[in-house]
Amino acid sequence: MDFQLTDEQRDIRDTARAFVTRELLPLExxxxxxxxxxxxxxxxxxxxxxxxxxxxxxxSAPERYGGMALPALTQSLIHIEVARTCxxxxxxxxxxxxxxxxxxxxxxxxxxxxxxxRRLGCFALTEPGxxxxxxxxxxxxxxxxxxxxxxxxxxxxxxxxxxxxAIVIAVTDRDARHGSTAxxxxxxxxxxxxPIPTMGSWHQxxxxxxxxxxxxxxxxxxxxxxxxxxxxxxxxxxxHVISAHCxxxxxxxxRMAVDYANLRETFGRKIGANQAVQWMIAxxxxxxxxxxxxxxxxxxxxDRGADARHSVAMAKLFCCQMVGRVVDRALQxxxxxxxxxxxxxxxxxxAVRAMRIFxxxxxxxxxxxxxxxxxxxxxxxxxLA
Amino acid sequence: MNIxxxxxxxxxxxxxxxxxxxxxxxxxxxxxxxxxxLCEYAVEEALRxxxxxxxxxxxxxxxxxxxxxxxxxALAMGADKAVHLVDPALHGSDALSTSYALAQTLKKIGFxxxxxxxxxxxxxxxxxxxxLAERLGTPQLTLANxxxxxxxxxxxxxxxxxxxxKVEASLPxxxxxxxxxxxxxxxSFKGIMAAKKKQVQxxxxxxxxxxxxxxxxxxxxxxxxxxxVAPPRAAGxxxxxxxxxxxxxxxxxASKKFI
Ligand SMILES: Cc1cc2nc3c(=O)[nH]c(=O)nc-3n(C[C@H](O)[C@H](O)[C@H](O)COP(=O)(O)OP(=O)(O)OC[C@H]3O[C@@H](n4cnc5c(N)ncnc54)[C@H](O)[C@@H]3O)c2cc1C
Numbered sequence: 289m290d291f292q293l294t295d296e297q298r299d300i301r302d303t304a305r306a307f308v309t310r311e312l313l314p315l316e317x318x319x320x321x322x323x324x325x326x327x328x329x330x331x332x333x334x335x336x337x338x339x340x341x342x343x344x345x346x347x348s349a350p351e352r353y354g355g356m357a358l359p360a361l362t363q364s365l366i367h368i369e370v371a372r373t374c375x376x377x378x379x380x381x382x383x384x385x386x387x388x389x390x391x392x393x394x395x396x397x398x399x400x401x402x403x404x405x406r407r408l409g410c411f412a413l414t415e416p417g418x419x420x421x422x423x424x425x426x427x428x429x430x431x432x433x434x435x436x437x438x439x440x441x442x443x444x445x446x447x448x449x450x451x452x453x454a455i456v457i458a459v460t461d462r463d464a465r466h467g468s469t470a471x472x473x474x475x476x477x478x479x480x481x482x483p484i485p486t487m488g489s490w491h492q493x494x495x496x497x498x499x500x501x502x503x504x505x506x507x508x509x510x511x512x513x514x515x516x517x518x519x520x521x522x523x524x525x526x527x528h529v530i531s532a533h534c535x536x537x538x539x540x541x542x543r544m545a546v547d548y549a550n551l552r553e554t555f556g557r558k559i560g561a562n563q564a565v566q567w568m569i570a571x572x573x574x575x576x577x578x579x580x581x582x583x584x585x586x587x588x589x590x591d592r593g594a595d596a597r598h599s600v601a602m603a604k605l606f607c608c609q610m611v612g613r614v615v616d617r618a619l620q621x622x623x624x625x626x627x628x629x630x631x632x633x634x635x636x637x638x639a640v641r642a643m644r645i646f647x648x649x650x651x652x653x654x655x656x657x658x659x660x661x662x663x664x665x666x667x668x669x670x671x672l673a
Numbered sequence: 674m675n676i677x678x679x680x681x682x683x684x685x686x687x688x689x690x691x692x693x694x695x696x697x698x699x700x701x702x703x704x705x706x707x708x709x710x711l712c713e714y715a716v717e718e719a720l721r722x723x724x725x726x727x728x729x730x731x732x733x734x735x736x737x738x739x740x741x742x743x744x745x746x747a748l749a750m751g752a753d754k755a756v757h758l759v760d761p762a763l764h765g766s767d768a769l770s771t772s773y774a775l776a777q778t779l780k781k782i783g784f785x786x787x788x789x790x791x792x793x794x795x796x797x798x799x800x801x802x803x804x805l806a807e808r809l810g811t812p813q814l815t816l817a818n819x820x821x822x823x824x825x826x827x828x829x830x831x832x833x834x835x836x837x838x839k840v841e842a843s844l845p846x847x848x849x850x851x852x853x854x855x856x857x858x859x860x861s862f863k864g865i866m867a868a869k870k871k872q873v874q875x876x877x878x879x880x881x882x883x884x885x886x887x888x889x890x891x892x893x894x895x896x897x898x899x900x901x902v903a904p905p906r907a908a909g910x911x912x913x914x915x916x917x918x919x920x921x922x923x924x925x926x927a928s929k930k931f932i
Contacts, residue, residue, distance in 0.1 A: 295742075296866070299749055299868070300862070300865055303749075303860050303865070306859060307859060342858060342859040342860065342862070342864075343861040343863055343864075356862060
């Protein structure tokens with residue numbers, strides 16, 4: 289067994305690292321001082337354009353859309369690097385996975401402009417009465433002549449207040465097992481939104497209101513009745529990335545904790561000379577390392593075309609909890625400084641909490657894992673056992 | 674135009690750097706090796722000159738096996754090929770013998786222009802460009818923040834304490850660059866993939882006709898006599914200004930023999 293990255297993987301990671309070090313880390317201080325949730329869109333787009341020049345563009349997008357369709361593992365390595373800074377940034381050229389299921393006309397109208405950064409979409413599944421139990425959604429789409437009329441509410445939708453279109457999953461046949469359908473709905477069609485203030489400043493979610501919103505038949509994404517299948521097929525595809533994100537944040541926090549433990553003195557010696565602090569550092573590294581291998585292994589499963597749901601669930605469950613513990617310890621080691629808004633720690637402390645909730649809560653990941661085992665869908669130890 | 678860029682692998686400045694206890698040379702295994710930052714500017718300048726005037730960019734590195742990482746990085750940025758000078762006999766060479774080994778190699782591979790970073794982050798002697806020029810009998814144009822080529826002539830803007838000098842010479846020549854000269858490009862995806870297929874020639878000391886008696890730790894002209902970990906910073910002296918702050922400060926500096 290070889291735990292090394294290939295030369296190519298290392299070189300790509302190093303380039304991503306250099307970009308983060310040169311372009312993003314210097315923005316951190318001002319960004320923290322501004323208290324903003326994100327970079328101004330113009331600034332983000334110009335950084336994306338700069339990265340595009342050396343090919344960091346469309347990491348997950350298929351080649352025919354100008355993307356690179358990078359292996360999941362390489363993408364994970366890049367996400368780890370980008371997550372090291374609290375300045376929210378993603379390389380450009382990407383769209384919600386589900387849009388790759390769009391027909392030619394829809395691709396022209398939604399997919400391509402989204403990839404180019406000219407349009408911003410959001411994915412709207414969750415409702416006030418349906419989160420983990422997504423099948424309980426009530427938002428409905430009713431046929432009216434050649435059109436569909438949508439009524440209902442979506443909530444906790446990331447980018448929901450900024451998006452100019454929404455991918456909406458709505459019930460089209462209340463009695464059928466496959467009774468939900470995905471729609472592409474422009475804001476111009478009449479839906480409204482209000483932001484939901486949350487604990488963290490990332491992902492600023494919003495509630496979306498649909499009151500007699502009329503869309504033509506051409507706005508059905510995929511087939512009528514195939515809403516959940518489509519959602520399941522595409523959304524799970526990007527989930528391993530969340531674990532990589534956790535690894536990147538934790539790595540940076542631990543680095544900060546180690547540096548501070550070597551710097552800060554109390555009672556005439558470095559705080560790192562105390563076992564209490566040493567143990568926090570040791571536990572953090574051990575958990576971080578375990579998380580890294582779970583995250584990369586899940587990505588590797590995706591790359592080899594195996595059913596990755598099990599390993600992705602394990603990685604998400606562990607990584608999202610791990611990052612919470614590591615940020616917490618790093619903050620503790622920094623004392624009052626950790627609590628201040630001068631450092632990114634307090635922001636991360638709040639932000640990472642969401643990771644245990646969206647894209648399947650901890651409990652839902654456990655549900656998947658235990659069900660797979662109890663019903664004999666997976667073997668203990670997977671491919672290594 | 675045949676441009677050779679000398680690049681060096683140095684220990685990552687972000688990690689702890691150590692000297693070996695046995696021969697007091699840099700412990701190159703202890704830290705991650707990265708391309709010396711100023712060398713990236715040198716590579717960038719070479720690529721820009723090539724893009725403007727045509728020709729070929731060759732990367733030359735002297736260093737242990739793992740310096741191939743640094744070669745790959747320069748190739749990924751866009752250099753055409755590389756020469757890796759690697760030989761156990763070269764271990765521990767000082768600046769003077771390094772300049773000899775590189776000069777011998779440069780004679781073998783030929784050049785119109787050699788570009789270097791003005792210093793490396795590990796040794797920081799900043800002497801290599803001058804030594805190479807002397808050994809090769811070519812003009813040296815050091816500390817350049819601008820390079821222009823016209824025909825067989827080269828003009829650089831040389832950074833000085835008071836502004837800059839304009840220095841002209843004829844090719845072949847040796848140029849060292851400072852970081853103000855450009856903004857190094859990132860290796861592109863395409864470049865990273867292409868780098869694997871580019872030619873890397875390995876030279877031992879025999880290939881470059883390097884005399885073993887003039888290189889290595891045993892033949893170095895400079896020697897690290899001893900080293901110690903820097904003592905922790907002591908508490909500073911606070912001068913309270915009660916109308917005589919200037920005098921007190923001057924007395925303090927004089928007592929420390931600064932003035
Ligand atoms: C910042 C943020 C961004 C989001 N972005 C989006 C988005 O872009 N699009 C979108 O559609 N949604 C989004 N969501 C919604 C998110 O997917 C849901 O919040 C999540 O699925 C949980 O649903 P819920 O909040 O309704 O909680 P519930 O499903 O009501 O769960 C409440 C609690 O009960 C537990 N629970 C539920 N069922 C079980 C069970 N069977 N066994 C054991 N425990 C159970 C849950 O784990 C949880 O702890 C976002 C949420 C947040 C916080």
